Amino acid sequence: MQNAIIDRFLLEKKLEGVKDSTLSNYSYKLTSSVVPCFTNGLNTTEEDLYNTISQKQETLKNKTYVDFIVLMNDFLGFLHKRDYMSKLIQLPCPKMKKQNIEIFSEKEKAQLEEYLIDNIDYFNFGVLLALYTGIRNGELSACKNWWINRDGILYVKKTLQRVKDLNKNTETKTKIVITDPKSDSSIREIPLPKWLFELYLKLPNKNENAYLLTNTTEFIEPRTIERKFKKILRLCGIIKKKFHVLRHTFATNCVRLGIDIKTLAELLGHSNVKITLDRYVHSDIMIKQESMQRLKLTRKSR
Numbered sequence: 001m002q003n004a005i006i007d008r009f010l011l012e013k014k015l016e017g018v019k020d021s022t023l024s025n026y027s028y029k030l031t032s033s034v035v036p037c038f039t040n041g042l043n044t045t046e047e048d049l050y051n052t053i054s055q056k057q058e059t060l061k062n063k064t065y066v067d068f069i070v071l072m073n074d075f076l077g078f079l080h081k082r083d084y085m086s087k088l089i090q091l092p093c094p095k096m097k098k099q100n101i102e103i104f105s106e107k108e109k110a111q112l113e114e115y116l117i118d119n120i121d122y123f124n125f126g127v128l129l130a131l132y133t134g135i136r137n138g139e140l141s142a143c144k145n146w147w148i149n150r151d152g153i154l155y156v157k158k159t160l161q162r163v164k165d166l167n168k169n170t171e172t173k174t175k176i177v178i179t180d181p182k183s184d185s186s187i188r189e190i191p192l193p194k195w196l197f198e199l200y201l202k203l204p205n206k207n208e209n210a211y212l213l214t215n216t217t218e219f220i221e222p223r224t225i226e227r228k229f230k231k232i233l234r235l236c237g238i239i240k241k242k243f244h245v246l247r248h249t250f251a252t253n254c255v256r257l258g259i260d261i262k263t264l265a266e267l268l269g270h271s272n273v274k275i276t277l278d279r280y281v282h283s284d285i286m287i288k289q290e291s292m293q294r295l296k297l298t299r300k301s302r
Helices: 003-015 020-037 046-059 062-081 106-118 122-133 137-142 194-201 222-236 245-256 261-268 273-280 285-292
Strands: 153-156 159-164 174-179 188-191
Touching (some): 003 020, 020 062, 020 159, 020 174, 046 062, 106 222, 122 194, 122 245, 137 159, 159 222, 188 261, 245 273, 261 273
Antiparallel strands (some): 153 188, 159 174
C-alpha cells in the first residue's frame, strides 16, 4: 500500500483537529499493525481481513485489540470514501473488558512516602504529588512551579510527550511536544492537601518559571520519569510497578474515603463519570470487604 494513502489519511485527521501526538500514534499503528493486514494491498478481500485480525485477537490484550479495530474501521471508512476500495468494510469491535487495577498496598505506600519525604527534592516531591493528586506522567513532566498557586491549588494545563516525527525532512525519528491534555476535562484544578502544599513551600531556591521536577528550564520527559521511579522503588524494596500505578492508588484511596464520584472524576480529568465508575468503584478486595461488613443479621442472636 502506498505511503501517500497513509499521508492523506493523516492529513485529513489533522484538518479535523486531531493533535500531533495522536497523529503520531496513528502513524505508528497504521504502519506496524493496520497496513500489514492488507495482505493483497487494496485488493485484499473482506474474508482475508477477517482471517488476519482473528489471529491478532489471539495475541493482543483486549484494550490494544479494541484500539486496533477502531483505527482499522476508521481507515477502512476512509479508503471507501476516497474510492480506494469499492466496498465499505467494517469489522466487529468487541466490548472492552474490565481490567483489574494495580495499586500500591498500604505497606508499600507507607514505605514509598517515608523514602520520598526523608529524601525530599523537587523530583521526589513530584512523585508525592502524583500519589496525592493522580496527575498523569506527561502532565507532571510538563508541570511548572507556577502551576501551584499561593492557595495551594494545582492547575493542570499541559502534557509533554515524545512522539514520532511525521516530518520526513528531519534527521530525528521522534520529537518532544508540549500540548493541551488529552481532553478539555483534563485541564483542571486540584486542591493540594495542606501538608503537601507546606512541603512544597519548603523546597529551596524555587524558580517560578522552571519545570517542577528539576526547578530548572530543563524538563524530564515521561520515559525518564519511569526509569527514575523504578530506581526509587528498588531503593524502597518495592516490587517494580509503572508510574501510572500512583494515579490508580490515588483514585482507589479516594473511593475508600468516600469522596463522591463526580468530584473524583473532575480531579482525575476524566471526560465523564462513567469512566471513573467503571474503573475504580469496587475495584479491590478491601472495598468489597468493607461493603460486605455493613450487612447485619436481622434476627437477634439468642
